[in-house]
Amino acid sequence: MLTKRFDPLKGERLQIMDPEGKIVAPDLKPDLSDERVLELYRVMLLTRAADNKALQLQRQGRMLTYAPNTGQEAAQVGSAAALQETDWLVPAFRELGAWLLRRVSLDKIYLYWYGNEWGSHYPENVRVLPISIPIGSQLNHAVGIALASKLKGEGDVTMTYVGDGGTSIGDFSEALNFAGVFSAPVVFVVQNNQYAISVKRSIQTKAATLAQKAVAAGIPGIQVDGNDLFAVYAAASEAVGRARAGEGPTLIEAYTYRLGAHTTSDDPTKYREDEEVAVWLPKDPMKRLKQYLITQGVWSEEQDKAQTAEYEAYALDVFRKIEETGEPNVEDLFKYTYADMPEHLVEQYNEYVQYLEGKVK
Amino acid sequence: MLTKRFDPLKGERLQIMDPEGKIVAPDLKPDLSDERVLELYRVMLLTRAADNKALQLQRQGRMLTYAPNTGQEAAQVGSAAALQETDWLVPAFRELGAWLLRRVSLDKIYLYWYGNEWGSHYPENVRVLPISIPIGSQLNHAVGIALASKLKGEGDVTMTYVGDGGTSIGDFSEALNFAGVFSAPVVFVVQNNQYAISVKRSIQTKAATLAQKAVAAGIPGIQVDGNDLFAVYAAASEAVGRARAGEGPTLIEAYTYRLGAHTTSDDPTKYREDEEVAVWLPKDPMKRLKQYLITQGVWSEEQDKAQTAEYEAYALDVFRKIEETGEPNVEDLFKYTYADMPEHLVEQYNEYVQYLEGKVK
Amino acid sequence: MALMNLVTAVNHTLDHEMARDERVVVFGEDVGVEGGVFRATVGLQKKHGPERCFDTPLAEGAIVGMAVGMAINGLRPVAEIQFSGFMYPAYNQIVSHVARMRNRTRGRLTLPLVIRMPHGGGIKALEHHSESLETILGHIPGLKIVVPSTPYDAKGLLLSAIRDPDPVFFLEPSKIYRAFRQEVPEEDYTIPIGKAKVVREGDAVTVATWGAYVHEVTKAGEQLAQEGIEIEIIDLRTISPLDRETIINSVKKTGRFVVVHEAMKTYGPGAELIALVNEKAFLYLEAPPTRLTGFDITIPIPRGEHHYFLDAERIAAGIRKVVNF
């Protein structure tokens, strides 16, 4: 068991592929076909392309605030890839790769950041929750979903995400603890990208690793190289397997780095040195996986460039369609507060519509 | 260092004196004179006597809800004994021994349980906080007090308490984490009395010990026999020393047992077997310390009986005086909401006084 | 039919609905083995199994957060908060998620869940055990807030709450948990959420109240009737959404309005009712709409708490002033 072999209290971190794309722990390499790896890599590429396009659009004043994923694609895609179709995914807000992999299409995510609630209305057939802003609060939803699966005797597993900052808020400890007590089939993934906005990981907690926070709940915890798709996937599939087998929750700390800004409203030069970023750039999860795929002979630089261009064009296309949808429907703002609109809301809505009509005249 | 020698993750628990009052780890026995030990034992005796009297008064319908401490006297007194005069004590609600030791007199505590806010008005010269009911919330006050001491360059240490149930709420993890990050001079004492009202310790968390919850915050944690005054004192003084030396917080789990009911409103037969209580009765912290003191030749059964009788008489006396104080002052109910009573409160107060006067006529 | 007090009625209703709908799960602190500190869930674990009625660790935020997840995944959670004063740690979940999931997802994810808790004071309990939460819940769009005043209503309203497609807060006045018994049918029946009940008809003044205070106001009404003052008493039953029609129609008839509640006055629930009456029946008003409420202080611990509450006598005195205005 990986969680036994890699003890966060001893400072051990699982790495299978190094930054050069070389497999350094062949015995631990998960059993993924090159086709499947390429599929996952493509989702990572799309994630990066969507980020780049969103940032560009934001600079043009067309997109609103956007939280980029750049640098964290392996952590997101590698973990979610361990799930099955009917499993549940409960993200925080910086998990674009996971959403895309789980068939939440880019237009939903863009629409959300574009400022429209319909961006959180996912299709009936995906078991994925939308962006959750209050840090940490989603983790208990995941525990509830997982426990419901268990009580209903269904074999589904729930995977949920939080950032390094999010490990400090009470919800995190409470969720891990509840999951442990009820042996809920849930996997907690911490994307430790070293920052909570401007606050460095070292200020977030005195704990040497975030994985060791599992100890407080009496559940297994493991730290993995979050920029190594294979390491993330290996730990995640073991955890998912354990959950599905009724053996309860696991905490995975994906040790990664936020290469970009917190959001487009943030200026990281205010609180971190370029040298630090320079150290992390060569550890980029895309770079090493691309190298691996090229070495395996299933991918090339040219294909990479072409695919990137295609995805960027696709992202732009998605965004343009969203821009065309225009203004939200006023009724929608009122209609979804309750299943049925209570009388006082009907009144407020009607009065407002009358006011708007009066203005038009 | 005890926290290094007794690793909660290995299931190690510090015990110095066994249930028979025999010193089983002489090398660890703290340097306390027999006089001082007797002094502490007397506070424990008073605690037990005050409990017994309160329960009796409650059955007579004279006392309201009361939370007894019986079985936990060593955990309370042994920990607080490690503090100096100017150190701070931030209790939960079941720490009578600690209050009494820190010169909060019994009439305050009785007055509180009697239902009068003046029971939380402690003298200016004691650095002790009153009963805090919302479980866990007091821990962050302790962190703030401790950090203030540190920022002001004062050498004071803060000791704070919580129950086993209280380790599950987010405030607990947040407080430990903040304390770790800021290296606050604070000692967290968990009185693990095996129950949170009716909820057994095993349902509270899957963690094998509560001491190991320190790992999540990267701070030292230790489990001690909470019914052994010497073990509690030894761990507490080490922790206090470390805090005072600027080496940050410690978590101490005092492993003990609530021999009585949760409160006088509670009926433990609804959720636990008499056999379980029977196992714990011989581990009573009073019994073993008395035995120790008798063996040392500084105490006798006769003295014990006489002292108990004296304390029970004293407790009854204290309570009688409280009963005589009668009704609270109406103005007091309004006066302490703000430093100055705002106009609307003055109005409400005056109207009510008028109403009361009208009734009297 | 059986004679039940309010807490027995709650217990019976949970049992009834757990038997009828296997999606219903009941949990909270001390709810399972012990059956709750007020014994509202006693026997449910034994009868329906520890998977459907169980104890949780001590963490209200996680209790409510877990309920959110369960509701999303097809269950009908009924969570208990041990006392209303311990709801605050769950307030983030309540405001940020319980109230919003439907709107956030434009109806894709909905939360048919119930949060039950004892409500109000008057039981000589410790600090934080006597809170009235109408305003801090009622101000939040997306929540429904129900307060029963009788065992019969408790059953009908609780069944409606559990079957409601939206989250319902079910505030149980602990003061009258065991105050009196009433015939409660064994059969299934519901009382609609959002409908108030006129519990006494009269023409002198409209008095709106709810929960335990319904009984004090009723006593005041009997007293006043002997003086020839016939008051109309409305038991709101639902704090949100309000039954505006019943209130307004009554005020139009009586021309006077008093709201009586235990919660603190300022920014309290009575303010909303007065604003409503102003908006909808201003021209009918013959006297200033008036609040008889708790003071703007922390509710005192037991020795002083009687000063905080309004009894029938003080209520009658307050109503008399409005009638004689």
Place this chain on the structure above:
Amino acid sequence: MALMNLVTAVNHTLDHEMARDERVVVFGEDVGVEGGVFRATVGLQKKHGPERCFDTPLAEGAIVGMAVGMAINGLRPVAEIQFSGFMYPAYNQIVSHVARMRNRTRGRLTLPLVIRMPHGGGIKALEHHSESLETILGHIPGLKIVVPSTPYDAKGLLLSAIRDPDPVFFLEPSKIYRAFRQEVPEEDYTIPIGKAKVVREGDAVTVATWGAYVHEVTKAGEQLAQEGIEIEIIDLRTISPLDRETIINSVKKTGRFVVVHEAMKTYGPGAELIALVNEKAFLYLEAPPTRLTGFDITIPIPRGEHHYFLDAERIAAGIRKVVNF
């Protein structure tokens, strides 16, 4: 004197008070190194040292709980909550301790602390970044709630807040953080908490408002003046405790009352003002006291948010109705 916008005024004031009183410490998420996401604390760490201005881990409950402890132990903590929507995790500390420590201990322990946070919406932010918290704070006895509407007021009120012997919530309307600049004296001056300000005199109707909406109402007032309607505008400045005198005197003069606020309507802050006006000036009322407020919905994310807010035009339309009643 220097020209400052509201957020610069806050920054200047914190700096000023930290220099004057070494007990003042400033902390919160991103408050130290970065100087706050709105840059309200920029430069303070450098100038006053990392012991007096610092970052905390992400946990609002602990931030407020820690402030409580610091205040008990002789400091004057000024804690920042990054956005009002993230105050909920601290609500237990706020209601159970911040508001009550003085009363609980009959004056033995007091909490001279300030909780600052951005307030309200209109900045096209994400969900939970636009909350208006007047009611859920204002209903709690023991708290003081202040909302400045100008840079000048921000300084005077914030100095009062920090020096106040009781806990003060300082709600900064983020929409007008950088909306305009104003002369703000470098010297020390305070504006009393609990006093409203008449920002425009008139006789047609009394309009109470606060924060960012003061400016919209002022615009509406100018519009209406051109139609010959002179409205009296009161900037409450303090939400709790209310300056009842200023409001009531004005209503007695004008005979009409409108309250304009961004918060949701039902059980919202406007209800209290209307109830107050009823209690104190009923016989002077010539038209129903009226609320112009946010809808009872979750404030929409950016594309829809403009529908939620009231602009000068909609405010003017609402006031016109009351004047023409």
